[in-house]
Each structure stands twice: as C-alpha cells, then as structure tokens.
Amino acid sequence: MKVTLKVWRQKDAQSPGRFVTYPTPELNPNMSFLEMLDVVNEELIRRGEELIAFDHDCREGICGTCSLVINGKPHGPHRGVTTCQTYMRSFRDGETIVIEPFRARAFPVIKDLIVDRSALDRILWAGGFISVRTGSAPEANTLPVPKDVAERAMDAAQCIGCGACVAACKNASAMLFVAAKISHLGLLPQGQPERYRRARAMVEQMDREGFGACTVTGSCEAVCPKGIGLEFIARMNRDYAMALLKGDPIQRAAAAI
Amino acid sequence: MATLNAHIPSGPLALKWTRHRNESRLISPANKRKYRVIVVGAGLAGASASAALAELGYEVYNVVYHDSPRRAHSVAAQGGINAAKNYQNDGDSVWRLFYDTIKGGDFRAREANVYRLAEVSAQIIDHCVALGVPFAREYGGLLDNRSFGGAQVSRTFYARGQTGQQLLLGAYSALCRMIAAGAVKSYTHCEMLDLVVVDGHAKGIIVRDLRSGRLGRLNGDAVVLATGGYANVFYLSTNAVNSNATAIWRAYKRGACFANPCFTQIHPTCIPVSGTYQSKLTLMSESLRNDGRIWVPKRPEDCSKPPNQIPESDRDYYLERMYPAYGNLCPRDIASRAAKKVCDEGRGVGPGGRGVYLDFSDAIRRLGVAKVRERYGNLFDMYREITGEDAYQVPMRIYPAVHYTMGGLWVDYNLMSNLPGLFVIGEANFSDHGANRLGASALMQGLADGFFILPVTIANYLATVDPARRPSTEHSAFAEAESLVADRLRRLLDCRGKRTPSEFHRELGQLLWDYCGMARNRTGLELALRRIPELREEFWHNVTVPGEATTLNQALERANRVADFLELAELMCLDALHREESCGGHFREEHQLPDGEAKRDDEHFAYVAAWEYAGPDRAPVLHREPLVYEEVQMTTRSYK
Numbered sequence: 001m002k003v004t005l006k007v008w009r010q011k012d013a014q015s016p017g018r019f020v021t022y023p024t025p026e027l028n029p030n031m032s033f034l035e036m037l038d039v040v041n042e043e044l045i046r047r048g049e050e051l052i053a054f055d056h057d058c059r060e061g062i063c064g065t066c067s068l069v070i071n072g073k074p075h076g077p078h079r080g081v082t083t084c085q086t087y088m089r090s091f092r093d094g095e096t097i098v099i100e101p102f103r104a105r106a107f108p109v110i111k112d113l114i115v116d117r118s119a120l121d122r123i124l125w126a127g128g129f130i131s132v133r134t135g136s137a138p139e140a141n142t143l144p145v146p147k148d149v150a151e152r153a154m155d156a157a158q159c160i161g162c163g164a165c166v167a168a169c170k171n172a173s174a175m176l177f178v179a180a181k182i183s184h185l186g187l188l189p190q191g192q193p194e195r196y197r198r199a200r201a202m203v204e205q206m207d208r209e210g211f212g213a214c215t216v217t218g219s220c221e222a223v224c225p226k227g228i229g230l231e232f233i234a235r236m237n238r239d240y241a242m243a244l245l246k247g248d249p250i251q252r253a254a255a256a257i
Numbered sequence: 258m259a260t261l262n263a264h265i266p267s268g269p270l271a272l273k274w275t276r277h278r279n280e281s282r283l284i285s286p287a288n289k290r291k292y293r294v295i296v297v298g299a300g301l302a303g304a305s306a307s308a309a310l311a312e313l314g315y316e317v318y319n320v321v322y323h324d325s326p327r328r329a330h331s332v333a334a335q336g337g338i339n340a341a342k343n344y345q346n347d348g349d350s351v352w353r354l355f356y357d358t359i360k361g362g363d364f365r366a367r368e369a370n371v372y373r374l375a376e377v378s379a380q381i382i383d384h385c386v387a388l389g390v391p392f393a394r395e396y397g398g399l400l401d402n403r404s405f406g407g408a409q410v411s412r413t414f415y416a417r418g419q420t421g422q423q424l425l426l427g428a429y430s431a432l433c434r435m436i437a438a439g440a441v442k443s444y445t446h447c448e449m450l451d452l453v454v455v456d457g458h459a460k461g462i463i464v465r466d467l468r469s470g471r472l473g474r475l476n477g478d479a480v481v482l483a484t485g486g487y488a489n490v491f492y493l494s495t496n497a498v499n500s501n502a503t504a505i506w507r508a509y510k511r512g513a514c515f516a517n518p519c520f521t522q523i524h525p526t527c528i529p530v531s532g533t534y535q536s537k538l539t540l541m542s543e544s545l546r547n548d549g550r551i552w553v554p555k556r557p558e559d560c561s562k563p564p565n566q567i568p569e570s571d572r573d574y575y576l577e578r579m580y581p582a583y584g585n586l587c588p589r590d591i592a593s594r595a596a597k598k599v600c601d602e603g604r605g606v607g608p609g610g611r612g613v614y615l616d617f618s619d620a621i622r623r624l625g626v627a628k629v630r631e632r633y634g635n636l637f638d639m640y641r642e643i644t645g646e647d648a649y650q651v652p653m654r655i656y657p658a659v660h661y662t663m664g665g666l667w668v669d670y671n672l673m674s675n676l677p678g679l680f681v682i683g684e685a686n687f688s689d690h691g692a693n694r695l696g697a698s699a700l701m702q703g704l705a706d707g708f709f710i711l712p713v714t715i716a717n718y719l720a721t722v723d724p725a726r727r728p729s730t731e732h733s734a735f736a737e738a739e740s741l742v743a744d745r746l747r748r749l750l751d752c753r754g755k756r757t758p759s760e761f762h763r764e765l766g767q768l769l770w771d772y773c774g775m776a777r778n779r780t781g782l783e784l785a786l787r788r789i790p791e792l793r794e795e796f797w798h799n800v801t802v803p804g805e806a807t808t809l810n811q812a813l814e815r816a817n818r819v820a821d822f823l824e825l826a827e828l829m830c831l832d833a834l835h836r837e838e839s840c841g842g843h844f845r846e847e848h849q850l851p852d853g854e855a856k857r858d859d860e861h862f863a864y865v866a867a868w869e870y871a872g873p874d875r876a877p878v879l880h881r882e883p884l885v886y887e888e889v890q891m892t893t894r895s896y897k
Contacts, residue, residue: 144398
C-alpha cells in the first residue's frame with residue numbers, strides 16, 4: 001500500500017508552520033504508524049533533507065512520549081491505543097493522512113510535530129505525591145486496601161501523561177490528566193492526609209499553566225489511550241470544592257491552637 | 258592502569274550490609290547541603306537515587322534526555338518486582354531470594370552484592386506502598402503475589418501488567434516532591450555526551466540540550482550514572498528506541514572499567530520479527546508463563562497447520578518435557594535457548610519458522626476467560642494490536658528477543674566505579690545478575706540501588722572530598738571535553754555520505770544477533786571482530802546526517818548513539834570470545850554438555866571480566882575480579 005502524508009512542518013516555536021505533502025514508498029500494512037514515518041524519514045535523510053521531527057520512545061504504548069493528531073484525532077483512528085500502537089492496516093491504500101502536533105496554548109511547538117508538555121509535569125510538582133521520606137515507611141501489609149479501591153486507584157493511575165486529552169479538548173483543558181493523578185492518590189488510604197491540599201494545589205497550578213476549563217464534552221475520554229473515565233473529573237471537582245470549603249489545613253490547625 | 262578493589266566487607270554474609278552501614282561515613286546535615294551530586298537518568302534507579310539523596314540534604318541535579326523524567330524506560334517493565342516477604346507462607350526468605358538470584362545468574366555475580374539486594378527487597382515494597390503504588394491486592398486488602406521464572410515460590414508483586422509504570426510513577430512522585438522543594442534541579446531534554454574527569458575524579462558532565470542543540474557543562478562532587486542498559490546495540494530489542502549506551506560508553510573511554518559486556522539477556526517471550534521495517538520488538542511479560550504453556554508440533558510437517566487442528570498427542574510441550582521441575586517457569590536464558598533449539602530442528606511456527614506457541618487454552622478451561630482477562634488483559638490487548646490475532650482463541654506466537662544487559666560498568670560494593678566519584682546504579686552497572694537475570698529482579702535492583710544503597714555508600718566517597726574545592730565549569734577539563742564533543746558532532750554532520758545512521762545500526766545489530774546472540778562460537782565471533790571495525794570505518798566516511806548541531810536534530814542524536822554502539826559491539830564480541838565457557842545467557846557452542854546444557858568452567862572463568870580502555874588503537878586491558886563464594890557452593894545449575 002501507499003499513502004500521501006500532509007505533515008505539519010515548523011522550524012521552531014517562533015517560526016510560522018505549514019503543511020508539506022509527502023508521498024510514501026510502498027508500505028507494509030503491518031507496519032506501525034511510526035515505522036511508516038521512519039521509512040519516510042529515511043528517504044528524507046538520504047536526500048539530505050531534514051527529517052520530520054516527532055516524539056516517540058517505548059513504542060509499546062506506555063511511556064506516553066508519542067503524540068500526533070492523525071486525521072484530526074489525537075493518537076489516530078482507534079480507541080484505547082497510542083499513536084505508536086496504530087498500524088497502517090487501519091488506513092486505506094491511497095489515502096491522504098493529515099498529521100499535526102498536539103495543539104494547545106499550554107503546549108508550545110518545539111519543532112514540527114514535537115510540543116513542549118512540561119506544563120503537565122509542573123502540575124505534578126505542585127502536589128502529585130505522598131510526602132513520605134525514604135526509610136520511614138511502615139510494613140506494607142499493615143495498611144490493607146480493599147481490592148476494589150486498589151483497582152479503582154489503578155484505573156486512574158494508568159494515565160501515561162501523554163496529553164491527548166488536552167489536544168482533543170476544544171478548551172485545551174487538562175482536567176482528565178489532573179483528575180487521574182488526583183484520584184489515584186486520593187482514593188488510596190495512604191493519600192488521605194494530603195488529599196485536599198493536593199487537589200487544590202494541582203488544580204491551581206493547572207489554571208496557572210493556561211489550560212482551559214472543562215465543559216464536559218467528553219472528547220478527552222474518547223481519545224484517552226488508557227480509557228480514563230470522565231467520572232474522575234467529577235471526583236476531582238468534589239475534592240477541589242471540599243478543599244476550598246476546608247481552607248488551608250495548616251492555617252486551620254494554627255487557628256485551632 | 259586501573260586497580261579493582263571490590264571493597265566487600267568482612268564477616269558473615271548476612272551481616273555484611275549491616276556492618277557496612279555501621280562503618281560507613283556520615284556527613285552532618287549542615288555539611289550535606291554543600292555537596293552537589295549529578296544523577297544522569299530517571300528510571301527506577303535514577304529517580305529513586307535523586308529523590309533519596311535530596312531528602313538527605315544533598316543538592317541534586319537530575320539529567321534526562323526525555324521530555325519528562327517519568328518517561329524513562331523502566332516505565333515499560335510489565336511483570337513485577339520480587340521481594341522476600343514470604344506473604345504466601347511458601348517458604349521464601351532472604352536467603353532463598355539471594356540463592357535463586359545467584360543460581361539464576363549461573364554463579365557469575367558477586368555474592369555480597371546479591372545478598373544485600375535480597376536483604377533490602379522487603380523494604381522496597383514497604384516504601385512503594387507508602388508512596389501510593391497501587392499493587393494488586395487480595396480480597397482481604399493485603400498484597401497479592403505471582404510466580405516468575407527461576408523460582409519455586411511466589412514472591413513477585415505486581416500492578417496488572419504495568420508494574421514498571423506504577424513503580425516509576427511512584428519514584429517520580431518522590432522526585433517531584435524534591436523538585437518542588439527546590440532540592441533537585443531537573444534538566445530534561447539533556448543528553449550526557451561526556452564525563453569530565455579532573456585529577457582522576459569524576460567531577461562533571463557535558464550535556465547537549467536536545468531542543469536547542471546547545472552544549473552545556475554541569476559540575477558536581479560526584480556523578481551517578483543511572484542510564485540503563487545497552488540492549489539497543491542489537492538494533493532490534495525490547496528497549497525503547499532512544500535507549501542507548503552513550504553515557505556509560507563515554508565513561509568507559511574516560512577510564513571506568515566495563516564488566517562482562519557479553520552478558521546479554523535474550524527474553525523468551527517476545528512477538529516475533531515480522532519485517533525489515535521493524536523498529537523494535539515487543540515483550541510479552543514473563544508472567545504469562547504462569548498460565549500459558551509453550552509448545553511446538555512434534556513433527557516439522559505439522560508446523561503449517563492451524564494450531565487447534567494439531568491434537569494434544571502431536572504437540573511437544575518442550576519446556577515441561579525437558580525441565581519438569583520448573584516447566585514453563587525455567588529461567589529466561591534456558592527457555593530462549595530451548596526455543597531456538599526446537600526452531601533449528603525445523604519445528605518452529607509462523608513466518609520463517611521462527612516462533613513457538615504460548616497457549617492459554619488450558620488456563621481458560623481451568624480459570625475461565627474472565628479470570629485470564631483480569632490477570633493478563635492488557636497483554637492480550639497489546640498482542641492483538643500488534644499481530645491482529647486474538648490470543649483468547651488461538652495461541653500466541655512468540656520468539657526470543659534481546660531484552661536486558663547484565664554487563665555494565667564495573668562497580669565496587671559501594672556502587673562506585675574504579676573512577677573515584679563515578680557511581681553506577683541500576684542496569685547500567687554489572688553487579689547483581691551475573692550471566693542471567695531472573696524476571697522481576699531488574700525493578701528490584703533499580704530501586705534497591707537508588708533508594709537504599711547509594712544514599713548510604715555515596716558518603717564514603719563524599720566525606721573524602723572538599724566541596725569548596727569542586728572544580729568550576731571553567732576548568733580546562735570541562736573545556737577540553739566540550740570541544741571534543743563539539744568536534745565529534747561536527748564530524749558527523751560534515752561526513753555527507755550515502756547511508757543513514759539507521760542503516761548502519763541495523764547492519765551492526767544483525768551482525769551481533771548472528772554472532773554474539775543466543776549462541777556464539779569462535780569462528781562467528783572472529784568474523785564479527787573483523788566486520789565491526791570495517792563497518793565503523795565505513796560509518797565515519799559514509800554516514801549522512803542532515804541538519805545542524807545547533808537545533809533539535811534527531812538524525813544527529815541517532816548517529817551519535819550509533820557511533821558508540823559501533824565501538825561497544827566490538828568489546829562485547831571480544832569479551833564473548835575470551836570467555837571460553839558457557840554460562841547463563843553466554844552460550845559458547847564449543848562448551849556444552851552432552852545434553853546441550855551450558856558447560857561452565859569455574860576453574861578458569863569464575864571471575865568478572867572488567868575491560869579497561871587503553872586508547873583508540875590499542876586492545877583494551879582485561880582485569881579479572883575473582884568471584885569468591887564464601888557461603889554458597891557453586892553447582893551446575895539444574896532446573897530438571
């Protein structure tokens with residue numbers, strides 16, 4: 001099979017970008033989408049042209065590095081998979097495929113299809129952890145966690161932090177990502193002492209990074225490669241509201257003395 | 258000339274670590290903050306070390322080439338992490354975990370290091386649970402376990418098929434807390450391209466910002482390499498595409514000894530190669546061997562039949578037949594070799610006859626589809642995505658693939674290399690897995706090194722240096738290293754040849770797979786040792802790398818890594834050639850028992866082979882660290 005690519009090329013964050021059309025050589029339908037791009041890039045290198053820059057690493061759907069909006073959809077045509085797990089057999093012979101970067105104000109383009117997603121990490125730094133010093137943990141089984149709670153936490157913890165939810169959202173909201181992280185820790189008994197403080201800190205950082213608000217269209221859930229559900233956003237909103245009602249726990253404790 | 262002293266504490270094995278901790282140097286909290294430690298890498302070892310060192314009060318720089326530390330390749334580990342908790346009441350203990358690991362490594366690992374690893378394993382689970390890692394639970398709310406290869410007890414903790422991801426996110430969360438506290442400075446998109454050595458001590462690194470292309474200098478009182486393994490030297494491996502050997506290779510060329518480079522692990526259960534365009538291979542977790550049964554047809558003429566038309570009586574469950582005591586759960590090197598053997602006999606299945614079946618029909622009959630889905634659902638999904646086949650209906654087809662490297666930079670008991678101030682942790686060092694690593698032990702080692710061992714042992718070095726006299730980045734050693742790096746990048750860009758970096762990489766990988774893969778022999782290794790320098794020579798004259806060094810340039814990144822692989826591959830073959838025995842993953846066809854099992858030679862090869870760089874045109878110098886087993890009897894490994 002062969003396809004035609006319309007690829008977003010952009011030299012750097014300052015320069016304007018544009019679509020460039022590339023024909024592909026003969027492809028094998030069992031190639032992954034990124035292997036198809038490898039083949040196109042090999043041709044470009046041989047011609048002495050700069051290759052199409054795109055993010056990728058593990059190529060098995062777990063590191064969250066690969067991105068790409070393929071024919072208008074983050075991570076391509078299929079539900080529940082990343083771009084690197086998308087195969088050419090999902091496309092028609094002769095099809096024109098449009099490839100763009102994840103677009104959002106909080107994700108500036110670095111080059112071509114690579115965007116800067118460090119805003120997501122700054123949200124994690126704001127509170128995406130349980131404060132536990134190495135060496136001070138109690139014996140693991142002193143704290144039973146009901147199986148269904150552990151499974152629910154795992155459903156949220158599966159988030160690979162790729163940012164497809166942001167790219168899909170018309171408001172470029174990061175609520176699904178933040179909700180997954182808050183819910184993972186907030187569901188577990190270990191995460192309770194910092195639960196509300198964490199929710200507030202992370203939501204406030206998310207707002208500072210320039211992500212949009214959530215209007216519950218659900219496009220994030222539809223493109224999430226790990227199937228993270230919208231209900232976690234509802235959970236986050238409850239935790240955030242509770243955090244506002246409770247106020248700052250440290251000031252509260254000080255006031256009580 | 259390097260002198261290697263492993264600094265193994267005296268006294269009984271079970272007391273060595275306790276004694277060493279008691280005798281290790283301490284640095285007061287007021288003084289710790291004066292020291293700066295550079296940690297390169299943020300997988301389980303790098304992230305945990307960065308967090309733990311920062312918690313202690315050291316100033317930490319964490320350097321990764323990823324856009325975020327949470328994407329390091331530990332994220333892709335599937336099956337689990339071992340720990341001697343004995344929650345199953347099945348007779349596990351620190352001793353047993355230690356012994357299984359030493360035996361699994363075919364008696365080529367250092368006894369004291371492995372015992373320590375088993376000793377701290379239980380603490381890792383405690384800490385990870387406290388960090389919020391959502392391990393699998395039983396209905397009573399307590400932690401669940403499963404079995405892994407090379408053990409007859411269930412000691413593997415897991416989080417679905419994503420244990421590495423969950424542990425990495427746990428370690429990263431600890432790192433986040435320290436970044437937020439200002440104790441760790443996180444450098445992302447930064448690739449280490451050289452080690453800076455001042456007066457024989459590691460004092461800094463040269464990095465390239467992969468976004469801007471700018472070279473930078475970082476100085477510190479110690480450098481910790483947690484940069485993972487070098488399996489990608491084979492081009493096709495289960496490693497992430499960007500995993501590379503550059504950091505450890507540059508350290509080697511600055512004087513750090515490289516130990517047992519030929520000890521590579523070929524994992525038995527991977528999805529077979531399907532075409533020449535393929536960029537990587539995908540692992541199917543070893544945990545599948547808990548319930549899946551491996552077989553091939555008894556007769557070559559049945560190989561083309563659909564598997565469900567081959568009756569039970571015509572199937573050869575060869576692992577169960579050859580190794581009845583461990584069956585499908587025998588160690589990786591043995592399972593891989595057995596797969597190669599049956600395929601070489603013409604009984605392999607699938608395209609090219611390079612595949613064996615991993616069959617779940619018995620498990621589905623015994624447990625039901627729902628239970629199998631609960632245990633392995635994401636792996637079955639992944640298999641379907643890649644192959645388009647439904648493993649609930651037809652058996653999976655699998656074949657061995659390069660997965661892990663036991664070899665790495667030589668370190669002593671303190672995890673310090675022979676270069677003072679250079680520490681090496683996780684897969685990047687050689688110390689714990691001997692000639693073969695058991696499943697679920699890599700995650701254990703990464704976190705043991707980072708959370709619990711390095712934070713104690715690094716003080717033994719730091720206490721001997723004065724942070725006030727840390728060389729500045731203006732020191733001539735930094736300038737010299739930076740200009741070497743810049744020259745090399747320029748040479749790559751100026752080559753303007755005809756072949757792409759990947760073409761060279763693929764050719765190198767094929768050479769290694771053919772001659773330094775699952776089975777090796779003198780003729781093949783000598784051939785590879787002739788071909789590799791030729792290929793390297795051609796590379797430096799005929800590679801083409803478009804673009805500039807001063808911008809994001811992925812072709813340049815790749816070419817620079819391939820250049821190092823082209824040198825490392827030669828050392829691997831040299832090591833494989835010199836080791837005239839078979840042990841673990843290193844199988845020399847000349848050295849086998851009549852039944853085809855590995856024939857070890859303890860009299861001549863019970864040592865760590867540590868190679869020292871001697872200059873561009875000279876053969877590396879071999880140092881031998883004898884492996885002295887004080888409490889374990891070296892025996893012939895048997896899983897029968």
